[in-house]
Amino acid sequence: MSSDYDVVLLETVKTHRARLQAAFLFGELSERRATTDNLRRFLAGVILAAVACAACVGTSFVIDLLAKKAAADAEVASLSAPLVPGPAL
Template identity: 50%
Template sequence: MTRDYDDQLLESVAVRRRRLRDALLFGSDRVRRALDEGLGKVFGGIALAAVVCAGCVGWSFLSHQMDQEGGLFGMAGERRTAVGSDGDAAWGGGAP
Protein backbone atom coordinates (compact mmCIF):
# COMPACT_ATOMS: atom_id res chain seq x y z
CA MET A 1 0.00 0.00 0.00
CA THR A 2 2.79 2.39 0.84
CA ARG A 3 4.51 1.69 -2.45
CA ASP A 4 1.37 2.52 -4.43
CA TYR A 5 0.94 5.77 -2.54
CA ASP A 6 4.55 6.78 -3.20
CA ASP A 7 4.27 6.00 -6.89
CA GLN A 8 1.01 7.93 -7.13
CA LEU A 9 2.52 10.90 -5.33
CA LEU A 10 5.59 10.97 -7.56
CA GLU A 11 3.47 10.73 -10.69
CA SER A 12 1.18 13.53 -9.58
CA VAL A 13 4.17 15.78 -8.85
CA ALA A 14 5.61 15.03 -12.31
CA VAL A 15 2.28 15.81 -13.98
CA ARG A 16 1.94 19.06 -12.04
CA ARG A 17 5.48 20.16 -12.99
CA ARG A 18 4.85 19.37 -16.65
CA ARG A 19 1.61 21.34 -16.62
CA LEU A 20 3.25 24.32 -14.91
CA ARG A 21 6.12 24.22 -17.41
CA ASP A 22 3.71 24.07 -20.35
CA ALA A 23 1.67 26.93 -18.92
CA LEU A 24 4.83 29.00 -18.51
CA LEU A 25 6.10 28.22 -22.01
CA PHE A 26 2.88 28.40 -24.00
CA GLY A 27 0.57 30.55 -21.88
CA SER A 28 -3.10 30.24 -22.67
CA ASP A 29 -2.49 29.02 -26.22
CA ARG A 30 -3.83 25.49 -25.86
CA VAL A 31 -3.03 24.57 -29.45
CA ARG A 32 0.68 25.00 -28.80
CA ARG A 33 0.41 22.77 -25.74
CA ALA A 34 -0.31 19.87 -28.04
CA LEU A 35 3.14 20.35 -29.56
CA ASP A 36 5.00 17.09 -29.61
CA GLU A 37 7.51 17.11 -26.77
CA GLY A 38 9.73 14.84 -28.82
CA LEU A 39 10.54 17.76 -31.11
CA GLY A 40 12.87 19.24 -28.50
CA LYS A 41 14.60 15.91 -28.11
CA VAL A 42 15.12 15.71 -31.87
CA PHE A 43 16.73 19.16 -31.97
CA GLY A 44 18.84 18.27 -28.93
CA GLY A 45 19.98 15.07 -30.64
CA ILE A 46 20.92 16.97 -33.78
CA ALA A 47 22.90 19.48 -31.73
CA LEU A 48 24.67 16.70 -29.84
CA ALA A 49 25.52 14.92 -33.11
CA ALA A 50 26.94 18.16 -34.52
CA VAL A 51 29.16 18.62 -31.46
CA VAL A 52 30.39 15.03 -31.68
CA CYS A 53 31.15 15.43 -35.40
CA ALA A 54 33.02 18.66 -34.77
CA GLY A 55 35.06 16.94 -32.06
CA CYS A 56 35.95 14.09 -34.42
CA VAL A 57 37.00 16.51 -37.16
CA GLY A 58 39.09 18.49 -34.68
CA TRP A 59 40.75 15.35 -33.34
CA SER A 60 41.51 14.16 -36.88
CA PHE A 61 43.00 17.54 -37.77
CA LEU A 62 45.19 17.63 -34.68
CA SER A 63 46.43 14.08 -35.12
CA HIS A 64 47.22 14.80 -38.79
CA GLN A 65 49.13 17.93 -37.79
CA MET A 66 51.03 15.99 -35.13
CA ASP A 67 51.99 13.31 -37.67
CA GLN A 68 53.23 15.91 -40.13
CA GLU A 69 55.20 17.91 -37.56
CA GLY A 70 56.75 14.87 -35.91
CA GLY A 71 54.99 15.05 -32.59
CA LEU A 72 54.35 17.51 -29.88
CA PHE A 73 57.78 19.15 -29.96
CA GLY A 74 58.08 19.56 -33.72
CA MET A 75 60.95 17.19 -34.43
CA ALA A 76 60.01 16.64 -38.06
CA GLY A 77 62.82 15.44 -40.24
CA GLU A 78 65.12 14.51 -37.36
CA ARG A 79 66.31 10.97 -37.19
CA ARG A 80 67.55 9.62 -33.90
CA THR A 81 70.33 7.07 -33.77
CA ALA A 82 71.25 4.74 -30.96
CA VAL A 83 74.63 4.49 -29.31
CA GLY A 84 76.55 1.64 -30.89
CA SER A 85 78.85 -0.77 -29.15
CA ASP A 86 81.85 1.27 -30.28
CA GLY A 87 80.36 4.53 -29.01
CA ASP A 88 80.47 6.35 -32.36
CA ALA A 89 76.82 7.33 -32.60
CA ALA A 90 75.02 9.21 -29.86
CA TRP A 91 71.34 10.01 -29.30
CA GLY A 92 70.43 13.13 -31.17
CA GLY A 93 69.60 14.51 -34.52
CA GLY A 94 71.45 12.77 -37.26
CA ALA A 95 71.43 13.17 -41.01
CA PRO A 96 68.53 11.44 -42.71
Protein backbone atom coordinates (compact mmCIF):
# COMPACT_ATOMS: atom_id res chain seq x y z
CA MET A 1 0.00 0.00 0.00
CA SER A 2 2.82 2.38 0.80
CA SER A 3 4.41 1.80 -2.61
CA ASP A 4 1.20 2.99 -4.30
CA TYR A 5 1.38 6.19 -2.29
CA ASP A 6 5.00 6.67 -3.28
CA VAL A 7 4.23 6.15 -6.97
CA VAL A 8 1.35 8.62 -6.81
CA LEU A 9 3.55 11.16 -5.03
CA LEU A 10 6.34 10.77 -7.58
CA GLU A 11 3.91 11.15 -10.49
CA THR A 12 2.40 14.25 -8.87
CA VAL A 13 5.82 15.82 -8.40
CA LYS A 14 6.78 14.95 -11.98
CA THR A 15 3.59 16.53 -13.34
CA HIS A 16 4.03 19.61 -11.16
CA ARG A 17 7.61 20.09 -12.33
CA ALA A 18 6.59 19.68 -15.97
CA ARG A 19 3.89 22.31 -15.56
CA LEU A 20 6.26 24.72 -13.85
CA GLN A 21 8.86 24.20 -16.55
CA ALA A 22 6.28 24.80 -19.31
CA ALA A 23 5.05 27.95 -17.54
CA PHE A 24 8.61 29.22 -17.19
CA LEU A 25 9.53 28.52 -20.82
CA PHE A 26 6.29 29.40 -22.61
CA GLY A 27 4.44 31.77 -20.28
CA GLU A 28 1.02 31.48 -18.69
CA LEU A 29 -1.52 28.97 -19.91
CA SER A 30 -3.69 31.67 -21.52
CA GLU A 31 -0.67 32.83 -23.54
CA ARG A 32 0.14 29.29 -24.71
CA ARG A 33 -3.01 28.70 -26.69
CA ALA A 34 -2.44 26.64 -29.78
CA THR A 35 -2.99 28.19 -33.17
CA THR A 36 -5.76 25.71 -33.88
CA ASP A 37 -7.72 26.95 -30.86
CA ASN A 38 -7.50 30.54 -32.05
CA LEU A 39 -8.26 29.52 -35.64
CA ARG A 40 -11.40 27.69 -34.50
CA ARG A 41 -12.53 30.74 -32.57
CA PHE A 42 -11.88 32.96 -35.57
CA LEU A 43 -13.83 30.68 -37.91
CA ALA A 44 -16.70 30.43 -35.45
CA GLY A 45 -16.79 34.22 -35.24
CA VAL A 46 -16.81 34.59 -39.02
CA ILE A 47 -19.64 32.08 -39.35
CA LEU A 48 -21.63 33.78 -36.61
CA ALA A 49 -21.13 37.17 -38.26
CA ALA A 50 -22.25 35.78 -41.63
CA VAL A 51 -25.42 34.35 -40.10
CA ALA A 52 -26.16 37.65 -38.35
CA CYS A 53 -25.65 39.59 -41.60
CA ALA A 54 -27.88 37.20 -43.53
CA ALA A 55 -30.61 37.57 -40.90
CA CYS A 56 -30.39 41.38 -41.10
CA VAL A 57 -30.50 41.40 -44.91
CA GLY A 58 -33.44 38.97 -44.96
CA THR A 59 -35.37 41.01 -42.40
CA SER A 60 -34.73 44.22 -44.33
CA PHE A 61 -35.84 42.59 -47.58
CA VAL A 62 -39.11 41.33 -46.07
CA ILE A 63 -39.88 44.69 -44.43
CA ASP A 64 -39.22 46.54 -47.70
CA LEU A 65 -41.36 44.07 -49.65
CA LEU A 66 -44.26 44.48 -47.22
CA ALA A 67 -43.95 48.29 -47.32
CA LYS A 68 -44.04 48.29 -51.15
CA LYS A 69 -47.08 46.01 -51.12
CA ALA A 70 -48.88 48.26 -48.65
CA ALA A 71 -48.08 51.34 -50.79
CA ALA A 72 -49.33 49.59 -53.93
CA ASP A 73 -52.54 48.53 -52.15
CA ALA A 74 -53.08 52.10 -50.92
CA GLU A 75 -52.55 53.44 -54.46
CA VAL A 76 -55.05 50.97 -55.91
CA ALA A 77 -57.55 51.84 -53.20
CA SER A 78 -57.19 55.57 -53.84
CA LEU A 79 -57.62 55.12 -57.62
CA SER A 80 -60.74 53.00 -57.27
CA ALA A 81 -62.46 55.51 -54.98
CA PRO A 82 -64.38 58.30 -56.70
CA LEU A 83 -62.53 61.59 -56.69
CA VAL A 84 -65.60 63.83 -56.89
CA PRO A 85 -68.73 62.79 -55.12
CA GLY A 86 -71.71 62.60 -57.47
CA PRO A 87 -75.07 64.18 -56.79
CA ALA A 88 -77.09 62.45 -54.17
CA LEU A 89 -80.29 60.93 -55.53
